[in-house]
Amino acid sequence: MPGKTVRIAREKRRHHGDRPVLLAIAGDSAAGKTTLTAGLVEALGPERCVSLCTDDYHRYDRRERRELPFTALHPQCNYIEIMEQHLQLLATGQPILKPVYDHTTGELTRPVLVEPNDFVIVEGLFPLYTKLARACFDVTVFVDPPEEIRREWKTSRDTRKRGYTPEQVRAELDLREPESEAYIRPQRAHADIVVRFAPIPGRVDPPGTPLSAELTLRPTVPHPDLSEVLAPGINRAMHLRLGRDTDGRPVDVLHAHGYAARADSTAVEQRIWSSLGESGPGAPDCLGRITSELRSEPLAITQLMLLYHLLCAAR
Amino acid sequence: MPGKTVRIAREKRRHHGDRPVLLAIAGDSAAGKTTLTAGLVEALGPERCVSLCTDDYHRYDRRERRELPFTALHPQCNYIEIMEQHLQLLATGQPILKPVYDHTTGELTRPVLVEPNDFVIVEGLFPLYTKLARACFDVTVFVDPPEEIRREWKTSRDTRKRGYTPEQVRAELDLREPESEAYIRPQRAHADIVVRFAPIPGRVDPPGTPLSAELTLRPTVPHPDLSEVLAPGINRAMHLRLGRDTDGRPVDVLHAHGYAARADSTAVEQRIWSSLGESGPGAPDCLGRITSELRSEPLAITQLMLLYHLLCAAR
Numbered sequence: 293m294p295g296k297t298v299r300i301a302r303e304k305r306r307h308h309g310d311r312p313v314l315l316a317i318a319g320d321s322a323a324g325k326t327t328l329t330a331g332l333v334e335a336l337g338p339e340r341c342v343s344l345c346t347d348d349y350h351r352y353d354r355r356e357r358r359e360l361p362f363t364a365l366h367p368q369c370n371y372i373e374i375m376e377q378h379l380q381l382l383a384t385g386q387p388i389l390k391p392v393y394d395h396t397t398g399e400l401t402r403p404v405l406v407e408p409n410d411f412v413i414v415e416g417l418f419p420l421y422t423k424l425a426r427a428c429f430d431v432t433v434f435v436d437p438p439e440e441i442r443r444e445w446k447t448s449r450d451t452r453k454r455g456y457t458p459e460q461v462r463a464e465l466d467l468r469e470p471e472s473e474a475y476i477r478p479q480r481a482h483a484d485i486v487v488r489f490a491p492i493p494g495r496v497d498p499p500g501t502p503l504s505a506e507l508t509l510r511p512t513v514p515h516p517d518l519s520e521v522l523a524p525g526i527n528r529a530m531h532l533r534l535g536r537d538t539d540g541r542p543v544d545v546l547h548a549h550g551y552a553a554r555a556d557s558t559a560v561e562q563r564i565w566s567s568l569g570e571s572g573p574g575a576p577d578c579l580g581r582i583t584s585e586l587r588s589e590p591l592a593i594t595q596l597m598l599l600y601h602l603l604c605a606a607r
Numbered sequence: 608m609p610g611k612t613v614r615i616a617r618e619k620r621r622h623h624g625d626r627p628v629l630l631a632i633a634g635d636s637a638a639g640k641t642t643l644t645a646g647l648v649e650a651l652g653p654e655r656c657v658s659l660c661t662d663d664y665h666r667y668d669r670r671e672r673r674e675l676p677f678t679a680l681h682p683q684c685n686y687i688e689i690m691e692q693h694l695q696l697l698a699t700g701q702p703i704l705k706p707v708y709d710h711t712t713g714e715l716t717r718p719v720l721v722e723p724n725d726f727v728i729v730e731g732l733f734p735l736y737t738k739l740a741r742a743c744f745d746v747t748v749f750v751d752p753p754e755e756i757r758r759e760w761k762t763s764r765d766t767r768k769r770g771y772t773p774e775q776v777r778a779e780l781d782l783r784e785p786e787s788e789a790y791i792r793p794q795r796a797h798a799d800i801v802v803r804f805a806p807i808p809g810r811v812d813p814p815g816t817p818l819s820a821e822l823t824l825r826p827t828v829p830h831p832d833l834s835e836v837l838a839p840g841i842n843r844a845m846h847l848r849l850g851r852d853t854d855g856r857p858v859d860v861l862h863a864h865g866y867a868a869r870a871d872s873t874a875v876e877q878r879i880w881s882s883l884g885e886s887g888p889g890a891p892d893c894l895g896r897i898t899s900e901l902r903s904e905p906l907a908i909t910q911l912m913l914l915y916h917l918l919c920a921a922r
Contacts, residue, residue: 353717371720374704377696389689389706391718402668402715403706405686 295427301384311385312342312408313605314428315598316419318479319435320472321365322446324489325415327582328435331595332413334578336602342382342409346416348391349375354398363464365417365471376424382408383428395454411602420479430605431513433598434483438490441503481539484513484601487594492549502550502582505590507597508537509544516600518546521563529556530593546597548590557589564596568603610742616699626700627657627723628920629743630913632730633794634750635787636680637761639804640730642897643750646910647728649893651917657697657724661731663706664690669713678779680732680786691739697723698743710769726917735794745920746828748913749798753805756818796854799828799916802909807864817865817897820905822912823852824859831915833861836878844871845908861912863905872904879911883918 315332317325326345333341349371350364362369371391378388387407394401420426420434437445443465450456456464480486486508491497509515522532529552535545548557558575565575579599580592630647632640641660648656664686665672665679677684686706693703702722709716735741735749752760758780765771771779795801801823806812824830837847844867850860863872873890880890894914895907 351720371704373702374720377701381692386692387688389686389704389718391704400717403704403718405666405689 295423298380298383298424298427312382312410312412313430313602314379314383314412314414315602316426316429316432316483317413317415317435318418318420318433318476318483319415320442320476321417321468322449323435323437323442324445324487325435327591328433328487328595328598329413329415331579331581331591332598332602335576335595335599336411340410341413342406342411343413343415344390344406346370346375346414346418347395348393349378349416349418350391350393350400353393353400363468363471365468365476367418367421367475370418372418372421372425375418376422376428379414379419379425379428382406382412410606417476418479420482421475426482431485431598431601432483433485433487434480436477436480436486436488438488441490484510485597486510489590492551495551497551502588502590504550505546505548505594507546507548507594508535509546509597510537510541511543513601514604515544516564516567516597518564521560521567528552529560529589546593548593550588550590552589554589557593561589561592561596564593564600568600610738613695613698613739613742627697627725627727628745628917629694629698629727629729630917631734631741631744631747631798632728632750633733633735633748633791633798634730635757635791636732636783637764638750638752638757639760639802640750642906643748643802643910643913644728644730646894646896646906647913647917650891650910650914651726655725656728657721657726658728658730659705659721661685661690661729661733662710663708664693664731664733665706665708665715668708668715678783678786680783680791682733682736682790685733687733687736687740690733691737691743694729694734694740694743697721697727697729725921732791733794735797736790741797746800746913746916747798748800748802749795751792751795751801751803753803756805799825800912801825804905807866810866812866817901817903817905819865820861820863820909822861822863822909823850824861824912825852825856826858828916829919830859831879831882831912833879836875836882843867844875844904861908863908865903865905867904869904872908876904876907876911879908879915883915 317328319325329343333343351369351371352360357364357369360369378390381388385408387405389403390406391403392401420432426432446465447458447461450461451458488506489503490506492504518532530546530548532544532546535543537543561575575596579595580587580589582588582591632643634640644658648658666684666686667675672679672684675684693705696703700723702720704718705721706718707716735747741747761780762773762776765776766773803821804818805821807819833847837845845861845863847859847861850858852858876890890911894910895902895904897903897906
């Protein structure tokens with residue numbers, strides 16, 4: 293039971309106050325993991341955080357992958373055992389020499405030293421893939437946008453930043469689909485929180501309206517008490533309902549509406565922020581930022597929920 | 608006491624028969640570590656061995672080092688903590704993703720997966736530098752040729768294989784001297800066996816006579832009983848004497864004479880080989896090989912002594 297061994301080792305260190313808090317953000321390529329992470333790192337303070345991407349554990353570079361019968365989404369295409377080992381080391385407060393995959397060139401380059409910090413955020417395709425990897429985290433998230441939105445995001449990003457043509461991205465998405473289904477999407481079942489950014493079905497909002505967020509809150513971690521936040525008068529921005537997960541398990545589902553007025557959302561954000569017992573001027577401005585021009589209150593609320601769990605775990 | 612923890616973990620695994628035997632071959636640059644290692648790997652069978660060099664743990668590449676106030680021999684120029692971590696992982700039967708330093712180009716490149724095998728031979732500048740690193744080994748060796756011989760070897764190798772001019776090598780050796788003294792040579796004190804290839808003082812042998820070997824055998828590991836090997840009639844090839852180490856500690860000193868006739872040496876080699884309880888045709892031919900043309904019986908005897916310790920530790 294190596295997973296249990298890691299948990300025990302972490303609990304021992306927790307008593308000594310010398311282990312970092314680990315957050316997993318799993319999800320398919322271009323599901324929004326990096327955007328979610330960036331705001332968290334800025335809110336917590338980059339000097340207290342380390343964030344890393346499990347894409348660095350690719351076993352083959354882009355040129356080598358062309359000759360292989362599987363894509364980067366296949367566990368065989370990744371050093372899963374080394375990823376697990378590095379997660380265990382970080383989770384118990386030890387440094388790692390992390391491999392580096394350069395998304396711009398598609399090459400594997402010289403590794404870098406990563407020293408654990410108060411918070412370690414691990415995003416990527418595989419952080420929740422094995423039991424041992426999962427044992428390393430305090431909070432686990434799966435980002436699960438509707439496929440058509442993810443395909444749009446991936447096409448946009450990979451053509452702008454990674455030198456692919458739209459046709460190449462579409463072909464790659466089709467090629468990856470069976471492996472997404474087999475290896476990536478099943479990780480959803482192991483997340484404490486599933487995050488889904490999507491338009492509200494049947495609703496037509498003016499262009500530029502941010503996507504709404506649906507957060508599935510599994511009872512595997514204690515979520516903040518949102519009853520006050522959802523008191524009458526401020527629930528135009530969000531609402532909470534009891535639901536059943538895709539597998540029938542009972543869950544809370546939090547809806548944060550993209551169409552809500554910013555003032556309504558901000559009021560909710562301030563309530564969550566205060567419930568954290570944080571003093572200071574209020575929820576950090578960096579939450580909800582998509583680009584320097586674009587922001588989304590549902591994203592800010594999602595990040596605040598994660599911040600809540602990170603800060604609670606650190607206490 | 609992390610060193611003790613590693614020793615305990617290794618002993619537990621030893622009972623389960625699932626931990627590799629680790630040999631350290633420490634010594635300064637161009638001291639003959641790789642030549643010593645090559646024969647051992649071939650004798651044990653490459654399929655049962657992994658050998659690695661701690662130079663791969665250089666923190667800076669050659670270009671970066673030019674700007675630094677220390678050389679590659681300074682612990683700050685190396686990921687010592689990561690080296691220790693990787694040694695612990697290998698010593699307890701776990702794989703590592705090992706960094707790679709390319710001596711030809713002076714660049715740090717993509718890391719490689721190293722899976723532990725029956726025997727792991729670790730050579731380099733720093734394998735005996737820390738207590739935790741030392742705790743990972745079954746047998747430890749320090750290669751300690753006279754400085755003038757090492758300077759010759761280094762000049763010859765670095766000009767032939769690493770693209771330096773003789774002047775550059777001499778300048779580098781002078782620059783490194785204070786760090787050799789401070790960080791490399793003190794590791795000699797932690798070796799079970801100190802190997803010194805050198806001419807015998809006062810003796811003039813014909814050109815082409817191999818160097819003699821002086822092996823300081825510390826009582827930190829049980830050495831083979833050599834009384835029979837050194838019985839009258841076969842001791843023209845080698846002799847054993849009681850001596851005091853440089854620090855006054857009692858040691859056995861084994862001299863293998865470079866001038867001995869090959870037949871005499873071979874007789875000694877067969878005796879050591881039989882004392883190992885190994886069946887088969889006799890000591891492997893690969894022992895003693897310096898290049899495809901050159902061989903040295905003192906080298907063969909040295910390698911046989913190490914083979915003895917490796918095979919005993921594996922039992």
